[in-house]
Amino acid sequence: MTSNHSTLKSGARLRQLLSADRPSVLLEAHDALSARIVEAEGLEGIWASSLTIAATHGLRDANELTWTQVLDVLEHMGEATALPILVDGDSGHGDFNTVRRFVRKLSRAGLAGVCFEDQRFPKENSLIRTEGTLASIPSFSGKIRAAKDAQQDEDFVVVARVEAFIAGLGLDEAMLRAEAYHSAGADAILIHSRRTDADEVLAFAREWACRSPLLIVPTTYASTPQAAYGAAGINAIIWANHTLRAAIHAMRGLCRGIKLSGAPSEAESPMAPLDDVFALTIHEELAEARRRYETISSTYARLPDSRSARPLARWP
Numbered sequence: 032m033t034s035n036h037s038t039l040k041s042g043a044r045l046r047q048l049l050s051a052d053r054p055s056v057l058l059e060a061h062d063a064l065s066a067r068i069v070e071a072e073g074l075e076g077i078w079a080s081s082l083t084i085a086a087t088h089g090l091r092d093a094n095e096l097t098w099t100q101v102l103d104v105l106e107h108m109g110e111a112t113a114l115p116i117l118v119d120g121d122s123g124h125g126d127f128n129t130v131r132r133f134v135r136k137l138s139r140a141g142l143a144g145v146c147f148e149d150q151r152f153p154k155e156n157s158l159i160r161t162e163g164t165l166a167s168i169p170s171f172s173g174k175i176r177a178a179k180d181a182q183q184d185e186d187f188v189v190v191a192r193v194e195a196f197i198a199g200l201g202l203d204e205a206m207l208r209a210e211a212y213h214s215a216g217a218d219a220i221l222i223h224s225r226r227t228d229a230d231e232v233l234a235f236a237r238e239w240a241c242r243s244p245l246l247i248v249p250t251t252y253a254s255t256p257q258a259a260y261g262a263a264g265i266n267a268i269i270w271a272n273h274t275l276r277a278a279i280h281a282m283r284g285l286c287r288g289i290k291l292s293g294a295p296s297e298a299e300s301p302m303a304p305l306d307d308v309f310a311l312t313i314h315e316e317l318a319e320a321r322r323r324y325e326t327i328s329s330t331y332a333r334l335p336d337s338r339s340a341r342p343l344a345r346w347p
């Protein structure tokens with residue numbers, strides 16, 4: 032991270048990540064707590080995944096949550112972390128008009144950017160979808176233009192995600208689409224693939240030749256050496272579902288242990304100490320605020336400069 036990281040607004044920080052001299056890493060988070068953990072552990076940016084936000088509600092990644100329900104989660108995430116959050120905006124939750132309303136709210140709420148994919152509405156998760164039809168190039172380009180026109184923060188980033196490879200189409204179609212979305216104003220392109228090797232995305236990156244920042248989601252080709260990406264001109268790698276998968280695994284281990292022995296076993300399934308829960312929700316700030324506001328003397332409250340007292344740390 033660069034030294035002026037904390038003074039820039041989130042969109043500008045995401046732009047920095049997308050123009051760094053090595054690929055940046057965005058890690059998935061699905062709620063405020065996971066966003067805080069990602070920040071506390073020193074990661075540089077967040078992917079707010081539609082798959083994992085839906086899953087934490089027990090729902091499918093098929094627009095079963097409405098866009099306002101997703102927005103509620105995103106607002107909590109945005110308040111909880113100073114990291115730039117790239118929102119997974121699916122295919123826009125409707126037509127260009129829904130895109131505009133969504134982008135207006137996201138950019139006002141301080142989210143760093145949004146990624147829209149050229150599927151039709153309702154979308155299906157790209158790693159399991161079977162149907163090959165994509166949105167038409169003009170209709171999706173219109174959504175990208177609408178998003179750019181609606182953003183309330185000039186640094187807000189709009190990423191266009193090309194699903195041509197997912198739909199079984201080739202490099203030519205992927206390039207045609209990326210070109211169109213770039214011309215419509217997309218700040219960056221995400222090229223998605225579900226192959227178990229990186230051949231498709233590397234071929235695309237060669238052809239794209241750094242026309243704009245390029246992002247990838249290597250879920251199915253996670254074992255590709257990272258060095259290949261920087262050399263190919265890829266700017267960001269999104270680990271799109273991994274905090275939720277780690278949490279599911281840990282929770283299952285705990286459940287099985289309690290089922291077998293009747294009590295949690297730290298040795299069998301290590302857990303964060305309870306103090307971590309209080310620390311991650313910044314309980315100490317509340318104690319400090321209590322001291323400041325509940326014991327305030329009537330004399331101090333009347334002082335004209337009481338408003339200029341040192342601000343409290345960020346609260347949850």
Ligand code: SPV
Pocket residue numbers: 080081082083092119156157158248250271272
């Ligand atoms: C997500 O994390 O929701 C994504 C990536 O969009 S994928 O699941 O590969 O479609």
Ligand code: MG
Pocket residue numbers: 080081082092119121
């Ligand atoms: Mg998604």
